[in-house]
Amino acid sequence: xxxxxxxxxxxxxxxxxxxxxxxxxxxxxxxxxxxxxxxxxxxxxxxxxxxxxxxxxxxxxxxxxxxxxxxxxxxxxxxxxxxxxxxxxxxxxxxxxxxxxxxxxxxxxxxxxxxxxxxxxxxxxxxxxxxxxxxxxxxxxxxxxxxxxxxxxxxxxxxxxxxxxxxxxxxxxxxxxxxxxxxxxxxxxxxxxxxxxxxxxxxxxxxxxxxxxxxxxxxxxxxxxxxxxxxxxxxxxxxxxxxxxxxxxxxxxxxxxxxxxxxxxxxxxxxxxxxxxxxxxxxxxx
Amino acid sequence: xxxxxxxxxxxxxxxxxxxxxxxxxxxxxxxxxxxxxxxxxxxxxxxxxxxxxxxxxxxxxxxxxxxxxxxxxxxxxxxxxxxxxxxxxxxxxxxxxxxxxxxxxxxxxxxxxxxxxxxxxxxxxxxxxxxxxxxxxxxxxxxxxxxxxxxxxxxxxxxxxxxxxxxxxxxxxxxxxxxxxxxxxxxxxxxxxxxxxxxxxxxxxxxxxxxxxxxxxxxxxxxxxxxxxxxxxxxxxxxxxxxxxxxxxxxxxxxxxxxxxxxxxxxxxxxxxxxxxxxxxxxxxxxxxxxxxxxxxxxxxxxxxxxxxxxxxxxxxxxxxxxxxxxxxxxxxxxxxxxxxxxxxxxxxxxxxxxxxxxxx
Ligand SMILES: Nc1ncnc2c1ncn2[C@@H]1O[C@H](COP(=O)(O)OP(=O)(O)OP(=O)(O)O)[C@@H](O)[C@H]1O
Ligand SMILES: [Mg+2]
Numbered sequence: 001x002x003x004x005x006x007x008x009x010x011x012x013x014x015x016x017x018x019x020x021x022x023x024x025x026x027x028x029x030x031x032x033x034x035x036x037x038x039x040x041x042x043x044x045x046x047x048x049x050x051x052x053x054x055x056x057x058x059x060x061x062x063x064x065x066x067x068x069x070x071x072x073x074x075x076x077x078x079x080x081x082x083x084x085x086x087x088x089x090x091x092x093x094x095x096x097x098x099x100x101x102x103x104x105x106x107x108x109x110x111x112x113x114x115x116x117x118x119x120x121x122x123x124x125x126x127x128x129x130x131x132x133x134x135x136x137x138x139x140x141x142x143x144x145x146x147x148x149x150x151x152x153x154x155x156x157x158x159x160x161x162x163x164x165x166x167x168x169x170x171x172x173x174x175x176x177x178x179x180x181x182x183x184x185x186x187x188x189x190x191x192x193x194x195x196x197x198x199x200x201x202x203x204x205x206x207x208x209x210x211x212x213x214x215x216x217x218x219x220x221x222x223x224x225x226x227x228x229x230x231x232x233x234x235x236x237x238x239x240x241x242x243x244x245x246x247x248x249x250x251x252x253x254x255x256x257x258x259x260x261x262x263x264x265x266x267x268x269x270x271x272x273x274x275x276x277x278x279x280x281x282x283x284x285x286x
Numbered sequence: 287x288x289x290x291x292x293x294x295x296x297x298x299x300x301x302x303x304x305x306x307x308x309x310x311x312x313x314x315x316x317x318x319x320x321x322x323x324x325x326x327x328x329x330x331x332x333x334x335x336x337x338x339x340x341x342x343x344x345x346x347x348x349x350x351x352x353x354x355x356x357x358x359x360x361x362x363x364x365x366x367x368x369x370x371x372x373x374x375x376x377x378x379x380x381x382x383x384x385x386x387x388x389x390x391x392x393x394x395x396x397x398x399x400x401x402x403x404x405x406x407x408x409x410x411x412x413x414x415x416x417x418x419x420x421x422x423x424x425x426x427x428x429x430x431x432x433x434x435x436x437x438x439x440x441x442x443x444x445x446x447x448x449x450x451x452x453x454x455x456x457x458x459x460x461x462x463x464x465x466x467x468x469x470x471x472x473x474x475x476x477x478x479x480x481x482x483x484x485x486x487x488x489x490x491x492x493x494x495x496x497x498x499x500x501x502x503x504x505x506x507x508x509x510x511x512x513x514x515x516x517x518x519x520x521x522x523x524x525x526x527x528x529x530x531x532x533x534x535x536x537x538x539x540x541x542x543x544x545x546x547x548x549x550x551x552x553x554x555x556x557x558x559x560x561x562x563x564x565x566x567x568x569x570x571x572x573x574x575x576x577x578x579x580x581x582x583x584x585x586x587x588x589x590x591x592x593x594x595x596x597x598x599x600x601x602x603x604x605x606x607x608x609x610x611x612x613x614x615x616x617x618x619x620x621x622x623x624x625x626x627x628x629x630x631x632x633x634x635x636x637x638x639x640x641x642x643x644x645x646x647x
Binding site: 013032181182184185186187188189190191192199200203204 | 305336337338359360363364367369371372373374375381384385388389432436
């Protein structure tokens with residue numbers, strides 16, 4: 001038995017080596033770097049340098065506030081939308097189901113740059129179709145890129161557009177695993193379709209929804225593409241800067257790796273904390 | 287309490303017709319079993335009665351009221367599903383009370399009904415468990431309990447015991463029978479197990495490929511089947527069918543020669559039109575209706591291929607080549623493969639069918 005295990009590990013060695021070098025080591029290394037002052041060479045050990053700065057840094061709190069705001073609004077809206085989409089997709093009345101399934105999944109496949117470019121076009125002040133539509137129903141044009149609130153809304157809309165379908169497909173799989181006869185039993189029990197949804201479908205979907213929510217929270221905590229490409233590096237004036245962007249700015253622009261590492265660890269820690277709280281809130285009652 | 291009447295009921299899925307005009311009249315308080323091979327339309331019929339499947343043609347009445355266009359929930363029926371269909375996220379108690387709670391039934395009445403159902407089925411200790419913490423038999427009880435709580439006029443069961451092991455199946459069968467006596471309501475029960483049908487039913491409806499083949503009391507179907515299908519379906523092991531030719535005819539009887547058994551002849555009295563000399567017919571003999579040499583009207587020699595000894599009875603499978611026969615014997619423990627012996631057929635314990643399978647009486 002021992003011997004057989006040893007053989008297995010020998011076969012695994014190449015993979016484990018790569019895993020150690022490119023995964024484990026960076027994780028440890030960045031943790032160590034976060035305790036070093038890296039603004040000037042040589043780097044020196046100074047725990048308060050980055051972590052101390054973090055606690056008092058208005059840019060950090062701005063990014064944190066923006067990230068959490070997006071998280072708190074966008075994730076619930078997107079998950080609710082995904083549930084509705086999944087239910088519609090699962091309806092026996094729907095024709096051309098395969099087409100919809102593809103359409104829902106397509107945003108994930110489209111290149112990030114292409115999608116961001118399209119969003120910039122659609123929301124542009126004078127030529128964008130969105131403003132034209134607003135105008136045509138008698139509403140004021142919105143300057144999506146120069147005001148903080150519309151810019152934040154735009155980020156949330158874009159992220160929701162990109163990931164709602166993906167989540168809907170996952171939730172659809174959960175829906176399809178609920179046996180049909182449970183609904184038939186409920187129909188015989190004179191339970192209306194709406195009540196069936198709230199008392200049977202939703203409770204039974206809970207594990208899948210929690211899974212989607214956890215994935216989305218982790219994704220949103222690291223949000224980068226949209227504020228970088230669509231609102232041009234967190235514009236206007238840092239109004240949509242997220243933790244991911246701040247990290248990029250510190251690490252790649254200022255080459256301040258110590259501070260960037262501290263931010264990265266804060267992001268990961270927050271994602272884990274929020275996820276744990278959520279798992280605890282949604283736990284199976286004993 | 288309600289009678290259930292099906293008049294020329296037809297069911298089509300698209301253009302594919304699966305039930306071809308069923309006429310079944312079920313009396314108030316009766317226990318009727320739909321039986322037939324897989325795919326014959328038993329579940330479809332039951333689901334049409336329940337209102338889970340719409341009716342393509344004909345009429346279904348429950349308690350004298352036409353229900354073709356009545357919602358499933360308003361038909362006064364309750365259904366027990368083969369897969370139990372319990373709500374997985376609710377406790378047993380919540381499963382039982384769900385329908386009533388959702389419809390704003392007064393809490394005191396709901397509690398009373400749930401308690402009563404739990405009492406009838408002896409599931410009081412399970413009330414706080416969830417379905418996945420229950421055994422198959424316990425789940426089945428809960429499913430039946432959920433039906434009882436509705437206080438329906440008609441119970442529908444769709445193969446409720448098919449997921450249980452043999453012992454539990456016998457136990458639940460007895461319990462369902464007891465339940466029927468206790469509640470006195472109409473029950474319609476679907477199964478493909480003829481033993482369940484024979485033991486539970488007041489009357490059996492035998493179905494084949496969407497057609498009602500025969501309706502009758504269990505022993506009537508056993509003694510007097512309308513055709514070869516019913517004769518073969520009711521009774522276990524299956525009835526033997528022996529190829530035969532009519533060789534002689536007189537006033538009230540025909541003599542048939544058994545083609546595969548060395549020209550053995552049997553004189554069979556009949557009361558309806560006699561088949562002509564030369565007609566090919568089929569003689570049906572149940573395994574338990576082979577007698578000792580000399581006791582019957584026609585002796586045939588057989589050679590045992592396989593013998594199954596179950597203790598109280600033995601089944602001998604004989605003559606594999608020409609025409610396989612199953613012979614039941616109470617005292618055949620010493621019979622072994624390769625034995626030659628002779629059995630005897632009694633005219634009054636055999637049935638005659640024509641080539642299409644219709645009974646010749
Ligand atoms: N929704 C459906 N669409 C098309 N055909 C169906 C549908 N449901 C059932 N059928 C067909 O109708 C016939 C009868 O089916 P049904 O389920 O009533 O059989 P059954 O007698 O209950 O069989 P079993 O003993 O296997 O449960 C079958 O040929 C089946 O393929
Ligand atoms: Mg069936």
